[in-house]
Amino acid sequence: MLIKLHLGAVKRTRWHEYLTRFVLGGLITAMTGWLANRYGPVLGGLFLTFPAIFPASATLLEKHERAKKRNAGIASTIRGRLAAALEARGALLGAIGGMVFAALVWKLLPRTGLTATLILALASWLCVSSLLWYARKHHARLRSVFR
Amino acid sequence: MPEVEAATRAGAFAAAKEETMAQLVIRFLVGGAIVSAFALLGDLLHPKGFAGIFSAAPSVALATLTLTVASEGRGYAALEARSMLVAEVAFIAYAAACTYCLGTRHTRSAPTALLLLALWGAVAAALYTVVLR
Numbered sequence: 001m002l003i004k005l006h007l008g009a010v011k012r013t014r015w016h017e018y019l020t021r022f023v024l025g026g027l028i029t030a031m032t033g034w035l036a037n038r039y040g041p042v043l044g045g046l047f048l049t050f051p052a053i054f055p056a057s058a059t060l061l062e063k064h065e066r067a068k069k070r071n072a073g074i075a076s077t078i079r080g081r082l083a084a085a086l087e088a089r090g091a092l093l094g095a096i097g098g099m100v101f102a103a104l105v106w107k108l109l110p111r112t113g114l115t116a117t118l119i120l121a122l123a124s125w126l127c128v129s130s131l132l133w134y135a136r137k138h139h140a141r142l143r144s145v146f147r
Numbered sequence: 148m149p150e151v152e153a154a155t156r157a158g159a160f161a162a163a164k165e166e167t168m169a170q171l172v173i174r175f176l177v178g179g180a181i182v183s184a185f186a187l188l189g190d191l192l193h194p195k196g197f198a199g200i201f202s203a204a205p206s207v208a209l210a211t212l213t214l215t216v217a218s219e220g221r222g223y224a225a226l227e228a229r230s231m232l233v234a235e236v237a238f239i240a241y242a243a244a245c246t247y248c249l250g251t252r253h254t255r256s257a258p259t260a261l262l263l264l265a266l267w268g269a270v271a272a273a274l275y276t277v278v279l280r
Contacts, residue, residue, distance in 0.1 A: 003192060003193070003194070004192070004193045005191050005192060006191055006192075007191060009190045010187070010190070010191070012190075013190060018187075021179075021182060021186045022180070022182070022183045024179075024182070025178050025179045025180075025181065025183060025206065025207070026174075026175035026176060026178045027178075028178065028207055029177065029178020029179070029181075029182070029207050029210045029211055030171045030172075030174040030175040030178065032174075032207060032211050033171060033174040033211060033214065036211075036215070041215075041219075041223050041224070041226040042226060042229075042230050042275075042279050042280075043230070043275060044227055044230070045226065045227035045228065045229065045230025045234070046230050046231070046233075046234040046237075046271045046274075046275055046279075047207070047234075048205070048207050048211055048212075048231040048234065049207075049208075049231055049234040049235050049237060049271075050207060050267070051202075051203075051238060051264065051267060052182050052206060052207050053182060053185060053186045053201070053203075053204065053206065054202040054203070054242070054260055055260035055264070056186065057186055057189055057190070057202050058202075058245070058249070058256040058257075058259075059256050059257040059260065060190075061195065061256070062255070062257075080256065081249050081253050081254070081255065081256060082249070082250060082253075083195050084245075084256040084260075085245070085246050085249035085251075086194075086195045086196045086250075087189075087195050087198065087199035088199060088242050088245035088246040088250075089196060089246045089250075090195070090196045090198060090199015090200045090201075090202065090203075091199045091200070091202040091203040091242040091245070092239055092242035092243055092246060093199070093200055093203075094199065094200035094202060094203025095238040095239045095242055096235075097200070097203070098203055098205055098231075098235045098238065099232055099235045101205045101208070101231075102205075102228050102229070102231040102235060103228075103232050105208075105212060105224070105225065105228035105231075106225050106228040106229045106232060107225075109212075109221045109224055109225045109228065110222055110225050114212075114213065114216045114221065114224075118212065118213070121205075122205070122209070125204075129200040129203075130197070137196070
């Protein structure tokens with residue numbers, strides 16, 4: 001299956017939904033900084049993995065899928081919840097990639113420049129997560145692991 | 148002279164507090180922008196299983212680490228990254244629980260995703276106590 005970019009999805013999302021994500025993301029980032037300042041980087045660092053995107057994305061996904069089905073004349077559907085479950089499974093793979101991101105930053109940052117470290121770590125996160133997604137999609141044994 | 152010292156200390160404290168407030172505002176703006184960008188990318192991508200990867204994007208980490216290096220240095224930010232590595236296990240537990248509840252039990256997305264944040268917190272706290280402390 002090809003990976004596609006659906007630009008039409010921009011119009012589906014309302015301005016207040018974008019605002020909610022912005023405020024949530026901003027609050028979590030500010031809170032992480034405050035916690036690290038007050039209790040040290042070891043505790044503050046835990047919040048770098050706080051699920052800042054998933055709750056809003058899953059809620060919107062279910063809402064949009066339900067609206068699509070309602071427009072098609074289907075009143076009740078679990079399709080939105082199943083789509084959110086798919087998104088959650090993708091997030092699980094993204095979190096495994098996130099471990100690679102964190103390990104690279106931990107080991108490289110004290111010796112290498114910030115920009116180079118972050119670019120390499122981000123590229124590694126995307127590669128590892130995408131490869132896991134691809135492998136899960138095409139190999140039955142992996143599908144049973146990441147059910 | 149003690150009055151002068153006290154005034155200097157009070158001035159330094161006020162400046163530090165002001166700087167902290169300014170830093171928090173910058174963190175809020177940068178964090179909000181990066182989280183929104185990754186969330187938007189996740190919205191645009193298809194299939195949804197692949198787009199889900201962007202729900203676990205290190206967006207908060209990118210914003211925080213960049214600003215932390217500027218204010219506290221690279222060693223401090225590396226320590227945060229070490230905690231992040233451990234805390235990803237909490238995110239994996241959270242995502243696995245969401246997958247099960249939404250995909251198998253067909254629970255509603257909003258309460259599921261919000262209530263399971265407690266699971267993320269519990270696993271992160273346990274890891275902090277056992278591994279990092």
